[in-house]
Amino acid sequence: MKQLSNIITMTDLSPNGNKLNYLLSGGRVYASAKSWTRALQVPSSMQKWFETGLTRTAMLKKDSAGGDLEMIHLDTPVYRWHAVGDLLRAFDREWYQHGYKRRPLDEQREIETFHNNYERLINWGYDLQERALSSVLNSDNQRNTPVTQETLLEAIKQAVAPRLRAHDDKLLEHDLVIAEIK
Numbered sequence: 001m002k003q004l005s006n007i008i009t010m011t012d013l014s015p016n017g018n019k020l021n022y023l024l025s026g027g028r029v030y031a032s033a034k035s036w037t038r039a040l041q042v043p044s045s046m047q048k049w050f051e052t053g054l055t056r057t058a059m060l061k062k063d064s065a066g067g068d069l070e071m072i073h074l075d076t077p078v079y080r081w082h083a084v085g086d087l088l089r090a091f092d093r094e095w096y097q098h099g100y101k102r103r104p105l106d107e108q109r110e111i112e113t114f115h116n117n118y119e120r121l122i123n124w125g126y127d128l129q130e131r132a133l134s135s136v137l138n139s140d141n142q143r144n145t146p147v148t149q150e151t152l153l154e155a156i157k158q159a160v161a162p163r164l165r166a167h168d169d170k171l172l173e174h175d176l177v178i179a180e181i182k
């Protein structure tokens with residue numbers, strides 16, 4: 001893993017009201033697995049799945065993400081928001097496939113509460129990422145340097161790429177279903 005550099009330490013409140021301490025580097029949001037877990041209020045029965053899932057997601061999506069999803073800061077792995085968003089979408093798919101019905105009732109209730117916040121968490125994370133990109137552009141403007149076309153395109157790419165990738169994945173899934181039906 002690469003060492004994270006040129007960082008700014010930031011804090012934000014998640015939709016659950018929990019504090020997220022995160023790192024901003026080059027317009028990208030990074031935080032440790034523990035920080036993401038705490039801020040998102042991942043149910044205790046799913047914390048191990050979530051934290052190990054971040055590592056797997058970062059490795060699997062490394063080339064398609066437009067940058068490293070896992071970096072090192074002060075000897076701790078930190079993960080970009082996009083790895084978290086991908087893992088939350090995987091959780092949502094699992095929810096709709098089986099609803100975690102094999103779990104004990106108290107765990108099912110915790111997981112259901114977590115799923116009820118899913119949309120708010122996803123929207124908050126992408127908003128957090130977009131604000132990070134905006135701050136990079138604004139800091140460039142404060143130094144009286146014009147925003148170049150390359151800087152603007154990179155900022156737009158960082159904000160839109162994960163959503164387009166998710167849309168492309170969904171289209172591929174639909175194509176496969178259509179092919180099976182034919």
